């Protein structure tokens with residue numbers, strides 16, 4: 047291929063040349079022109095420096111992002127570890143504030159906290175219900191006990207036997223009626 051690029055053409059191709067986006071032949075032409083033209087060579091060096099700086103800045107930013115992510119993760123881990131203690135009011139005031147701050151700034155942590163509260167509320171309400179039922183059961187059983195005690199002490203064994211006899215005769219009568227009906 048003939049090296050017929052002029053300076054303007056080379057300059058417009060420089061960015062692509064630096065980023066290796068030209069085909070081999072064209073790239074060769076640019077290189078040859080640069081080797082023979084100090085004006086374009088200077089432009090090339092400047093542009094390369096700018097692009098290198100730019101890519102440096104870009105990697106720096108992404109590294110900072112990573113750092114930030116890591117920081118976020120660490121925070122989240124600490125939050126997770128202290129969540130239960132936080133909800134149960136077992137943390138110091140200082141730790142409490144830290145957890146609150148994380149919950150405000152970290153959406154994951156906030157979601158966890160909300161879920162934990164909802165779960166705790168569910169537990170508390172079902173616990174209260176069970177407790178009430180237990181209370182009710184307990185008082186009922188106690189009442190029953192008292193009643194049966196009264197029965198035991200008051201009712202004459204003879205009446206008990208008479209009652210039992212009545213029940214048996216009732217069952218016999220009902221059975222007899224059923225038999226007659228069929």
Ligand SMILES: [Zn+2]
Nearest residue numbers: 053083085086
């Ligand atoms: Zn030139």
